[in-house]
Amino acid sequence: MSHPAHRRPEYHKINKDLFVLTYGALVAQLCKDYEKDEDVNQYLDKMGYGIGTRLVEDFLARSCVGRCHSYSEITDIIAQVAFKMYLGITPSVTCNNSSRNEFSLILDKNPLVEFVEELPAGSSLCYCNLLCGIIRGALEMVHLAADVTFLQDRLKGDSVTEIGITFLKKRDEKKYRWKK
Amino acid sequence: MAVCIAVIAKENYPLYIRSTPTENELKFHYMVHTSLDVVDEKISAMGKALVDQRELYLGLLYPTEDYKVYGYVTNSKVKFVMVVDSSNTALRDNEIRSMFRKLHNSYTDVMCNPFYNPGDRIHPGGPYFLCPYPVQVGPTSCVRSSPGGPYSCVRSSPAGPLITW
Numbered sequence: 645m646s647h648p649a650h651r652r653p654e655y656h657k658i659n660k661d662l663f664v665l666t667y668g669a670l671v672a673q674l675c676k677d678y679e680k681d682e683d684v685n686q687y688l689d690k691m692g693y694g695i696g697t698r699l700v701e702d703f704l705a706r707s708c709v710g711r712c713h714s715y716s717e718i719t720d721i722i723a724q725v726a727f728k729m730y731l732g733i734t735p736s737v738t739c740n741n742s743s744r745n746e747f748s749l750i751l752d753k754n755p756l757v758e759f760v761e762e763l764p765a766g767s768s769l770c771y772c773n774l775l776c777g778i779i780r781g782a783l784e785m786v787h788l789a790a791d792v793t794f795l796q797d798r799l800k801g802d803s804v805t806e807i808g809i810t811f812l813k814k815r816d817e818k819k820y821r822w823k824k
Numbered sequence: 825m826a827v828c829i830a831v832i833a834k835e836n837y838p839l840y841i842r843s844t845p846t847e848n849e850l851k852f853h854y855m856v857h858t859s860l861d862v863v864d865e866k867i868s869a870m871g872k873a874l875v876d877q878r879e880l881y882l883g884l885l886y887p888t889e890d891y892k893v894y895g896y897v898t899n900s901k902v903k904f905v906m907v908v909d910s911s912n913t914a915l916r917d918n919e920i921r922s923m924f925r926k927l928h929n930s931y932t933d934v935m936c937n938p939f940y941n942p943g944d945r946i947h948p949g950g951p952y953f954l955c956p957y958p959v960q961v962g963p964t965s966c967v968r969s970s971p972g973g974p975y976s977c978v979r980s981s982p983a984g985p986l987i988t989w
Contacts, residue, residue: 668938759936
């Protein structure tokens, strides 16, 4: 077993520069490999999905959050517990529609883009699309289908960075049974 | 106040050079070019001592009647050259050192941009490369890296031709 059986939820402090530079190198290499920004976004999302499906297990083991009863609770937990645990930031949550299945996470500070300058106008690259994939993958592992995209991006000149989460209804949903 | 600031690559070509727009910029470019010889001389002189003792700040490279030229070299052999007005006697060594340190920090930030390829020209426009004393160097004395490929800079810069040597 690679991990000890009894894991304490401790936060190991390391220098984030290596992580930020690694992510930057990943995106830069993808941009060189694929000419279209949309392809790069798609691959970042796919990679994030793979990370999210695995990361959710680690998250559930460490955070021991209780059962959620609504989409807004889930979004709050993503913002206040998950983002805090893995990125050290706490985005704010807003609800976008009255049926309470569309939410937005507003990030005022994003450590991943620390060294990146603004992308030129017209560029459709979502630099942090990996995060969208991670959220999507994590939610899918707890049997929740969701659409996660970037609604606004500071790198593209918007005032804030906003991630939109839209929870989709599954066709054969028997009852709400999820533990997050 | 700095009248001209230059960032020179390891191979002695300019990555970024900016001077007060009112003056004859060619003169400053020439001054920076000639100062490179002095920089090389200082590096080789210091190189005979132990590498540990070699400091990044080179100090006054050479004075002219109107200006003083200061130099700074990083461990990756990227040189920063600063031309300062001689009449400004209030500027002390410590201040010049701190200006170079800020320049070095800004250069590091530009290098960390994943879309910047080392050796590319640094173009003005973005928020990252701030000249420490912007007053005399131009209204938007900020620089951003100019990556190749689809992400080259779009913002126009104020006056300041980049001379190729």
